[in-house]
Amino acid sequence: MRGHGFLLANYVPGTSLVHRAPLALKFLLVLACGLMSFLVADWRISALVLAVLCGLFLATGAGTKRLWRAVRPLAPVLLVIGLFQWWQLGGPAAGRIVLNILVCVVAASLLTATTPVQRLLDGVVHLARPFTRFGADPERFALTIGIMLRSIPFIAGTFADVRDSAKARGLERNPRALVLPVFITSVAYARQTGEALAARGLGEAED
Amino acid sequence: MPEVTFSQVGVAVEREDSPQPKVLLDAVSLRLDEARVGVIGANGSGKSTLLRLINGLVQPTSGTVTVDGDDTVSAVRKVRRSVGFVFTDPLSQLVMPTGREDVELSLRRSTKNGSERRRLACKALDRLGLLHLADQSIYELSGGERQLMALAAVLAVNPRVLVLDEPSTLLDLRNRELLRRTLADLDQQIIMSTHDLELALDMDRVLVIDQGRVAFDGAPADAVAAYRSWCLQDLDAAEQDLQ
Numbered sequence: 001m002r003g004h005g006f007l008l009a010n011y012v013p014g015t016s017l018v019h020r021a022p023l024a025l026k027f028l029l030v031l032a033c034g035l036m037s038f039l040v041a042d043w044r045i046s047a048l049v050l051a052v053l054c055g056l057f058l059a060t061g062a063g064t065k066r067l068w069r070a071v072r073p074l075a076p077v078l079l080v081i082g083l084f085q086w087w088q089l090g091g092p093a094a095g096r097i098v099l100n101i102l103v104c105v106v107a108a109s110l111l112t113a114t115t116p117v118q119r120l121l122d123g124v125v126h127l128a129r130p131f132t133r134f135g136a137d138p139e140r141f142a143l144t145i146g147i148m149l150r151s152i153p154f155i156a157g158t159f160a161d162v163r164d165s166a167k168a169r170g171l172e173r174n175p176r177a178l179v180l181p182v183f184i185t186s187v188a189y190a191r192q193t194g195e196a197l198a199a200r201g202l203g204e205a206e207d
Numbered sequence: 208m209p210e211v212t213f214s215q216v217g218v219a220v221e222r223e224d225s226p227q228p229k230v231l232l233d234a235v236s237l238r239l240d241e242a243r244v245g246v247i248g249a250n251g252s253g254k255s256t257l258l259r260l261i262n263g264l265v266q267p268t269s270g271t272v273t274v275d276g277d278d279t280v281s282a283v284r285k286v287r288r289s290v291g292f293v294f295t296d297p298l299s300q301l302v303m304p305t306g307r308e309d310v311e312l313s314l315r316r317s318t319k320n321g322s323e324r325r326r327l328a329c330k331a332l333d334r335l336g337l338l339h340l341a342d343q344s345i346y347e348l349s350g351g352e353r354q355l356m357a358l359a360a361v362l363a364v365n366p367r368v369l370v371l372d373e374p375s376t377l378l379d380l381r382n383r384e385l386l387r388r389t390l391a392d393l394d395q396q397i398i399m400s401t402h403d404l405e406l407a408l409d410m411d412r413v414l415v416i417d418q419g420r421v422a423f424d425g426a427p428a429d430a431v432a433a434y435r436s437w438c439l440q441d442l443d444a445a446e447q448d449l450q
Contacts, residue, residue, distance in 0.1 A: 010304055010344065083355075117308045122321055139315060143302075146312065150302055153346065192299035199262050199292035200313060200361070201284060 012113050016060040019114045023123040026111045033107035037100035043092050046099035053106040062113040070109040071102060073156060112149070121146055133194070143202060147193060158185045208396045209275050209289070209367045211239040211261055216270035218256050218419075231256045233419040234270070245410035245427060246400040247434050253419040258370050261398060264294045274368060291366030291395075292384035297357035298345070300303045301384045306332060306348070306356040307341035332356075335389060337347060351382025355389060362393070371399040375406060394444040404431050 018026070033049070040046055057067050080099050088105035112120070121142035128138035162181045163172065173175035216235045219228035232253045246254045257266035260272045263283035272279040279286045294300045303309040310328040318324045332338045335355050345439075346354060354374055361369065371390075375383045387406055390397060399410075407413050413430035415423035423433045 013342075054300040117303060117305075118311045118321060118324065121312075121315075141310075142315075146303055146308075150304055153304075154298075157346070189299065190295070192296070193302065195264060196294060196302065199264055199287065199294075199300075200364075201287040201316070202312065 008113065008200055010066075011116050012062045012066065012139065014061045014114065016114070018056055018060045018110060021114075023115060023119060026115060026129070027123065027151060030104075030107045030111050033103050037104060040100070041096070043095040046096050046103060050099055050103050050106065053103060053110060057110050057113065060110070060114050065105070066113065068107070071105055074101070091130070095187060117146065117149065143197070151193075154189060155182070155186055158182050158189075208240050208242055210239075210273075210388065211368065211396075211398065212271075212273045213237040213239075213257075213260070214271050214273075216260060216267045216272055217263060218253075219268045219393070228268075230419050232260075232267075235419075235421055236270075237421065237424070238415070239412075240396075241411040242396055243410040243412070244396075244398045245430075246398070247260075247402070247405040247407050247413060247430065248400075248415060248416035248418075248422075249405065249438070252416045254416050255372050256419075257414075257416060258372050258398065258400055261368070261370050262287060262290045264292070280328065288364070289366055290368045290370060291361035291368045291429040293354075293358055293361055293369065293371040293374050295376050297350075297353040300357045301345045301353065301360065304344055305342050306337060306345060306359065308347070309356065309370070310363045311361045313360045317364060328363065331359050334362070335359045350377050350379070351385050354378060354382070354386060358386075358389065367395060369395040369397050371397065371401075373400050373402060375401060404434075407431055 033053070036046075036049065040049075054067065057065065078101060081101070082094045082098045085097050114121075122183055124142045125138040125146050128136060128141040131141075132138060141168050159178075162185070166172050166174065166177040167182075169177070213235050216232060217230070218232040219230045221230050235257065247256060249255050260267060260279060261274065263279040263286055266280050274286050274290055277286050277289075301309045303312050307325075307328050310331050311324050314324045314327055318327060329338060329341065332341050335358065337352070337355055337359055340348060340352055340356070345356065346444050348356060354377075358374075363372055375386055378386060383406070384401065387409065390399075391409065399406075401407055408427045408431060410427050412425070413423075413427045415430050415434045417437070422437070423430050
């Protein structure tokens with residue numbers, strides 16, 4: 001199983017300004033970048049924000065390789081989206097949409113590269129605490145984020161494995177040979193993960 | 208040692224192609240209080256079902272399973288706090304991107320303080336000689352290291368019983384030996400299914416499961432010998448049928 005193709009950068013220990021910034025501020029940055037993708041209508045502003053975020057990412061010491069690894073898996077999807085939007089809405093709109101997606105991915109990578117997962121989960125638990133009055137369990141919120149972070153590379157790895165085995169059988173152009181095994185493996189993985197969590201007593205309501 | 212008891216336990220599942228349910232375990236009664244219990248048998252014989260009953264992952268269709276008197280259905284949460292479960296494939300068990308984070312996840316419920324949690328996680332990893340791999344991606348670890356990492360995550364919460372479902376199946380010889388030595392040093396009661404008959408010989412008691420029933424229950428050497436002989440008889444009979 002290959003599982004290194006990770007959409008978000010893993011935590012890189014360091015003492016940079018971003019590392020030391022309060023978690024709430026980093027959460028707000030990611031939220032603001034997400035909102036920006038709906039509000040900003042000029043591709044030049046999106047490009048400027050992306051450049052600032054890339055600068056911040058490199059200033060953390062995480063390196064260009066990690067930055068590239070974070071955005072590379074998206075490249076084919078962005079190409080398709082970009083071309084379609086260019087055809088539908090023109091160049092500036094296509095540029096804005098593609099740049100805004102990159103802004104969101106780099107902002108999220110900045111958060112995950114400079115925050116240990118457990119600190120991130122503690123932050124999610126803290127943020128979710130007001131929802132306990134509605135019966136929500138903050139630890140479950142955190143667990144969901146943790147599983148999401150772990151599942152993305154698993155599914156990316158599965159896709160790479162399935163693509164290789166389809167190639168070996170000369171079926172690389174058959175979408176069913178690519179999609180169906182990934183789907184089945186992902187469902188099996190979800191079941192196994194659920195079973196593993198149950199066995200460890202994780203995700204159960206507090207006593 | 209804790210006491211795991213099976214009283215007339217049956218497990219059956221519905222089948223789409225038949226009105227008759229498929230029997231996975233049939234009227235099994237056992238009392239397991241030895242430090243090391245091995246479970247051997249062919250694929251599909253019911254070994255995993257037997258082990259999953261102990262942690263409440265599978266519920267009996269009939270009969271009861273208890274761990275130190277606690278029913279695995281009505282007191283499942285209590286049972287899971289004292290029974291750790293290690294799966295065959297550690298990748299399906301390790302939920303976090305790195306080993307340290309996964310061990311910390313195990314400790315989240317019992318230890319709210321982040322730095323204390325980190326200290327305990329380091330201690331749990333150090334106990335199995337894994338501290339140097341703590342922050343490595345689980346994908347970058349070897350099969351044996353992953354299996355030990357999964358074991359560390361389970362042991363971090365100090366279960367009294369450790370159930371392992373074919374833990375050495377995906378391991379090479381070196382990693383299998385490493386796992387074997389690690390298990391030998393643990394204080395917990397261990398109940399383990401395996402196809403590794405050498406590993407089974409390390410146990411205090413071995414059960415042979417065949418078609419959902421306990422076909423043999425006794426000393427490891429006798430159990431392994433009986434299992435080998437049945438397998439060979441079965442193979443000979445199949446070959447004769449083909450001729």
